[in-house]
Amino acid sequence: MLDVDELKARFLHLEFDSTNFVIDRDKALTVARMSGETRAELTDPSHPDFQASPAIIASLAAGRRLPIHFPELGGIPMDGGKAVTCLAAVKPGVPLNGRTHLHDIYAKSGRSGRMIFLVSRMEIRDAEGKHLATSDSHMVIRERPDA
Amino acid sequence: MTIRNIDDVEFGAELPTFEPDTSLASVSQFADAVGWGAGARFKDHALARKEGLPGALVPGIMAMGFLTTMIHKWSPAAHVERIDTVFRAPLIADEPCVLTAVVTDVDTDTGVVELDVSVKNEALETRVFGTAKVRFR
Numbered sequence: 001m002l003d004v005d006e007l008k009a010r011f012l013h014l015e016f017d018s019t020n021f022v023i024d025r026d027k028a029l030t031v032a033r034m035s036g037e038t039r040a041e042l043t044d045p046s047h048p049d050f051q052a053s054p055a056i057i058a059s060l061a062a063g064r065r066l067p068i069h070f071p072e073l074g075g076i077p078m079d080g081g082k083a084v085t086c087l088a089a090v091k092p093g094v095p096l097n098g099r100t101h102l103h104d105i106y107a108k109s110g111r112s113g114r115m116i117f118l119v120s121r122m123e124i125r126d127a128e129g130k131h132l133a134t135s136d137s138h139m140v141i142r143e144r145p146d147a
Numbered sequence: 148m149t150i151r152n153i154d155d156v157e158f159g160a161e162l163p164t165f166e167p168d169t170s171l172a173s174v175s176q177f178a179d180a181v182g183w184g185a186g187a188r189f190k191d192h193a194l195a196r197k198e199g200l201p202g203a204l205v206p207g208i209m210a211m212g213f214l215t216t217m218i219h220k221w222s223p224a225a226h227v228e229r230i231d232t233v234f235r236a237p238l239i240a241d242e243p244c245v246l247t248a249v250v251t252d253v254d255t256d257t258g259v260v261e262l263d264v265s266v267k268n269e270a271l272e273t274r275v276f277g278t279a280k281v282r283f284r
Contacts, residue, residue, distance in 0.1 A: 027180040027181070030180035031177060031180045032212070034168070034173045034177040034212070035216050036168060037216045038220075054212070054230050055209065055215065056180070056181060059181035059183075061182075079207060081233040082207060083229065083232065083277075084211070084230055085228065085229040086229070
């Protein structure tokens with residue numbers, strides 16, 4: 001069984017990915033409209049404050065899911081949830097950069113064994129380095145007994 | 148009642164429920180737009196079942212989109228500053244769902260309201276739940 005405190009000491013807050021993005025305007029519109037959105041800044045590209053919705057920000061994926069030397073935990077990773085913090089408008093069509101680190105690691109034990117929870121946090125910035133948004137991904141892995 | 152500013156928000160108030168479009172056509176378009184449309188998981192019930200799923204799924208982040216929409220419909224002055232969702236169980240495309248939210252904190256000094264949010268299926272089983280932090284401008 002892996003030592004969660006040791007994992008934290010080795011990997012917590014360690015940046016393991018940097019990925020560049022440009023959110024496509026039409027895709028941002030589709031995501032907003034299929035979500036039922038009617039607010040003009042999310043559905044009208046001519047609006048002066050046209051911006052991406054939290055749902056499409058949550059879809060931005062790092063090039064790696066975990067740090068390169070992170071140990072194998074076994075089991076199938078499940079998407080446990082997402083969180084988005086909006087600090088400023090994220091505009092479609094402009095260059096963005098997402099830097100990702102492990103923000104939290106914790107375990108919960110139950111009758112069927114131990115589950116490891118990994119929270120990776122992507123900080124999304126514009127070309128000037130302004131922090132626009134943060135996207136958290138919660139990954140849940142049922143630990144293999146021999147891991 | 149339209150919520151025009153934070154003074155209109157009452158602690159414990161429930162937001163008007165929202166029943167979004169979970170049709171497979173809508174889910175499929177959403178999945179394509181976020182780059183998840185390559186497999187059957189979000190696009191085809193029969194093929195998804197062959198993968199061991201209960202049917203084609205609504206992506207968890209689409210539920211996040213529905214919840215954000217519900218908050219925007221509640222108040223045109225509300226800006227979703229943070230939305231945090233836990234994907235508890237699958238939400239199936241073409242099956243109705245209902246979104247609910249309740250005000251759990253109102254801070255008139257900072258202009259911030261906190262909500263507990265959830266997405267339930269037709270059997271009223273919670274599929275997605277979470278919290279939202281909403282700022283009034």
